Amino acid sequence: MIESTCYHCGNDCDGLAINFDQKTFCCNGCKTVYDIFSSNDLSSYYDLQSAPGAIPKEIEKKYDYLDTPAIAEKLIEFKDGNTEIITLYIPHIHCSSCIWILENLHKLQSSITNSQVNFPKKTVRITFNNEKTSLKEVIMLLNSIGYEPYISLDDYSEGEKHINRSLIYKLGIAGFAFGNVMFLSFPEYFEVSEYWLEQYKYVFRWLMFVFSLPVVLYAAQDYFISAFKGLRSKILNIDVPIALGIAVLFLRSTAEIIFDWGTGFFDSLTGLVFFLLLGKFFQQKTYSFLSFERDYKSYFPIAVTRLIFDKKDQRYKEESIQVYDIEEGDRLLIRNGELIPVDAILISGEARIDYSFVTGESESVTKISGDKLFAGGKQLYGAIEIEAIKTVEQSYLTRLWSNDVFNKDKSASFTNLTDTISKYFTIVILSIAVIATTFWLFADAGKAINVFTAVLIIACPCALALARPFALGNMLRIFGKNKFYLKNADVIEQLAQTDSIIFDKTGTITTNTTSNIEYEGMELTPEEESLLKNTLRASNHPLSRALYDILEDQKIYTLDEYQEHVGKGIEAKLAESTIKIGSSNFVGNSELSAIQNTNVHISANDEYKGRYVFHNQYRKNVKNVFDTLTKAYKLSILSGDNEGEKQHLEQLLPEGTSLLFDQKPDDKLNYIKSLQELTQKVIMIGDGLNDAGALAQSNVGIAVSENVNVFSPACDAILDASQFDRIPKYLKISKKAIKIIKSSFILSFLYNSIGLYYAVTGQLSPIIAAILMPLSSISVVVYVTILTNWNGRKIKLQES
Template sequence: MSEILNSNNNTQNTDVKCFHCGTPCNEIDIVVEEKHFCCNGCQLVYEILNQNDLCNYYDLESNPGYSLKGKRKNQYAYLDNENIKDQLIDFENDDIIKISFPLPSIHCSSCIWLLENLYKLNTGIQQSRINFTKKEGYFILDKKTISLRELVEILDSIGYPPAINFGSLDEKEQPQKLSKTFSYQIAIAGFAFGNIMMLSFPEYLGLEKGNFKQIFSYIMVVLSLPVIFYSAKDYFLSAWTGIKEKYLNIDFPISLGIITLFLRSLFEIFFLQEAGYLDSLAGLVFFLLIGKWFQQKTYHQLSFDRDYKSYFPIATNVIRDEKEIPTPLNKLVVGNLIIVKHQELIPADGILTKGKALVDYSFVTGEADPIEKNIGDKIFAGGRQLGKNIELTVNKNVTNSYLTQLWNNDSFKDSDSQLSKFADKVGRIFTGFILSVAILSLFYWVPKDLSIAINVFTSVLIIACPCAVALTIPFTYGNIVRLFGLNQFYLKNTNVIEDMQEIDHIIFDKTGTITDTSNTQISFNGKMTKIQKNMVLSITNQSTHPKSREISLYLNEFEILEIDKVEEIVGLGITGKIGNHNIKIGSAKFLDQRHSDNKGVFVAINDEILGVFTFQHQYRKDFITIVEQLKKKYTLSILSGDNDSEKQYLEQYFDHLLFNQSPQDKLDYVQNLQENGKKVMMIGDGLNDAGALQKSDAGIVITENINNFTPACKGIISANKFGKIPDYLTFSNKSVNLIIAAYILAAIYNIIGLSFAVQGLLSPVVAAILMPLSSITIAAFGVFSSNIVGKRYL
């Protein structure tokens, strides 16, 4: 076994990094076998791996682990509950269990190696496979040697806790099946395209008519059937849905073009013994599908549709006959007595029956300071208990609680369509134009020659099939979504770019959005000697209260003294005795400073007030610069769930400021703006913004860690890119010019094609050259132009 040689608090080792996770070992430096660790958690993981000969983990990448500092061990007793187990397991028989779950901590190749070698830790794990892009693990367990709970506890102990939450109880979605169908569709279209072109070679080369040529034509017809009825079916369905709703979308002219192409080709092949345009048909469908595929770049590891269910735990402990029984959240009923432990989430609204609650609601309401509650008080679901264990009687079902009822609002039921609004608009104008050209030329030719008239009419519909128009948006915006992704701004789909172009009003949340909750500024007003500072540090060091921790960190260069007595009074402060000095640290109320409205933490030694610590959440680094940039173009608002203590400061930057806003208030505010014709962007971070994010035209979530929970939104931006928001907006605004340029290019192709068509000169060879050529140039233009413009702004 390894031996702890040295464990002390020193600040000299600033350049020493934790062997496990790479965090600098400033406060704590544990040295084991000449390796440094930043906390016990990291050291423990190392020891587990070392014992089991798994230290390859550290060879593949340096400092591969996740910091376990301040991470609390999760409780997994509920995994013994058959009811919960059944809902999580994929497959079970007498011998084995197959299960998969998301493992958000996966981030490097060492992770893959370790997790796929889990069988070395426990022989009951028969197989473990990792899907890195989805951050998922698939496990096969031998039921006799290991239980599900043991597996999860092993994963948790080595720093890969699975994300099991209330949402896991829902039916698992099967998006894979959809993407497989799509692969088949592309494959068939590509196969048909290549082979029909090859079979058309005799025609292209102008070889003499022979028996073979006729047979080839029939093979082409056979090949084109799956293209029409399988690969292209989504376009017909979409166009049909549009017609039913009396709305012409971009898929309508596409479908019209495909059908005309197909029918005319059949006519030529069977009645005129000619070649037809089946090569162009297959090529058209193939390019359209490629465009769709390019557009569908998805971020597997991110989810844009999360609701409160992914934030809430899967189970809670119900007290029955003085015993704690793990119960799935969906089985929780009014009247249940539940116990919520230190650092656990309160799963349902209830009335406090035992203990003192100190609840951190910053994520769900935006209030920065924890709130204290006494026995008999109502407690709302969603907060995190910071104090000791409490018991509460549930008085509302989980789905009807104060917070979660927000999700019953209608705006959460909207499903957004995949079709681009701009392309639809252009498509409609285009369809009208094409139909009139086709009909005009029909009228022109009918008196002269009926067969030429029909030829011209169909040629116009074929050549004008808006292939180029339909490909512009997928390739240009698809590439922009990719570029944003490289810059840690992840969009749900390409339509968000269009939504962002229309924005004229931007709303910011305060706590966690424009302030950085992980970075609090502390200042001390008053005077303390070095010895007094030592005393204060010694006392605060005993407490886990966030403010005590902040103070400890602030004073961390001082010495810790021997304490005789320490007592923490929840919601008020902490008191202690060192030698013959009485130290009192806490709120104004705790120290009898009734006249003071200071919300800081007071310090008194031997009843003499020495001063007060004030806390201020730091605004994000580029806050002022970006607000000043955005102000020129947009109306800016602040909607905060917090109190208005910082109103005065913020007033100089924002046009509208509202404080003490409930999640519902925020939603209503957005709705009100929209009713007045505004296009609103909401930038938020927590569940309290969920309604506004959903309702707004573009809801963007800002997050410190992409793996963390984020409420449903259209885009996720990494917090360190906060200062780039104005640039991102400018880029998406400029991108509309690229689309227009590409449309002009497409129009030129169409005019050339139409000039052939109206004269009745369109031959299969001309179509076979013109159509792929236009598709490829449009796609290339979209990608290259967005790359060039992107370089300027990103």
């Protein structure tokens, strides 16, 4: 037994160390975790960060309640067959080692098929096989390696998970201490010199010391922990100067009252921590509000088809409703390619469900009438009718949207503005503090500690940290009010960096109206018309929807077979009758089309019948949109149609616009790749259906929504089709938002430069510095909020 530091958790062994495998551990728990990792080829855990672990807790019988199915079901967010998914809050997640080990849980237990860590939220999303393990065993595994989850059934049942109540407690303690310290400081503020003050002066000073202790040791502990972990990883993060400022203020103030040099700066200390926590609290509340507004109201403006029984006609009629208007018991029509928006029961139709959005598994599952279907599944085979058993749960659907499976590559290659600047900020501030203090140690040692303290406080990076989230958060709200719905704040910054825009044609720059479709060919029999209508009913392609709307109502029935061939067409079968709808080659017509327009060809029972000719109606102001965009962007049109409208498009679009026709989904994706290889940053604007791959490949994918009922997780934004002519304005305000953030950084640096001048020259006391720090942060937040609102009004985005 020797005195040492634990290899696993980094704690001091208190003179008792356990030696194992030429390493020392503070307890058997840490030794056991190390043994588990090393025996499962997971020892790289210790290579990423020194002593990253935590001591596993004794939890015998603590989680026995998870053996009760009714309780476990409240925690499970998805269950289908033998696959279950749960998201757990892990308070100990703090570094790259934590992420690595939690995303390799399958090596510790083969029944866990996938685990994904959300580092900012400290959560891990685990997919496991319930035939091989149970939820309780998963929880026990996490605890055995030092990552015990926090589980609150009340939070789960209310849908408000992982509320950071500790921040509220810390804010309350800091506020209470700040108020009392300020009160005790009043006599010395006003230099009262009566006998009673002289008699109780030391009592007041020590009371201020006592009030500051919980502030430093508890309320401010997150800053110290973050700074320590950063330094241990040889990273100077933004919390290092904050922690140093707090520590210096406390030590200096304590020394002053011990040696009777003065009253100290306990008021500044408690005020500093209080304002820091207040800023963090408002930031958390702001994100909470924005998250609700975006997740619930903004991500899902697209309609879903509800079936209403008409007693007069004795049949169901279709109506479109917004997703969050779905009520329990509603009967919904889900077409081919549509996402199931709520948990439901299958009523009719053949359901082949792709749950890859939820589970990450690409293999589809087949369901029959009466089976339960979960939100997030995508129907792959024709149309089905379902009955909703829940309303839309926005938090669950948001997790589907923001699942890392869909944006890992994009986020990995993108570094936001604040992170870029923060790398250098801390180094510069610490260098100034050390150089200035060293100078004053030789010039006037009495001022050295004042200078060091003032520099660290006045240069607090709060303004730097708050400017971007407040500016972009406000822009998300402005965009959302104007029917441009962004996935997250990073999308605004990515929009501002793009230099190329690619448009799909059909359903994106064109809109389909009933008056612009003509039929040419053999007359269809009533049976063929009915089969055509029911086949189109199951499809979500814009041309299918437009054609479906102009055909007469038919009796609704379930098809025996249905298949949609991406980029070619659809085919279906009922009894002995078959039909094909799509391109000329797909339906078997070898004649070349003489009509220079978009055509949808029909064949019934392998006999060519005719074609519907679409005279494309282009969106309002489309020429002005392209004329405006071509000044700043390289423009391209990629269309899956033939070159029938090439001549018209050349007249409509600016000179130099690239026009490519007969483009399959893979062709569009590869074209975007070719531009990105030339270092171009690409926006792809499509209809969200056949363009899913291109939308995902682009730097920013925007899906245009009209009457399309498809939820597309591959895109970064959804644009209401009625706002198409505002695309240049949206892009312009995105660039202005980044300019506002950069100007706020300049304002913050200006504050710091002026303050640092007075601080390093010994003319700024720590008290004044502690007052100026929160004022600068508040002024920067007000500055970016006012400017983003003003810019929104200036380009007529916001409603008056």
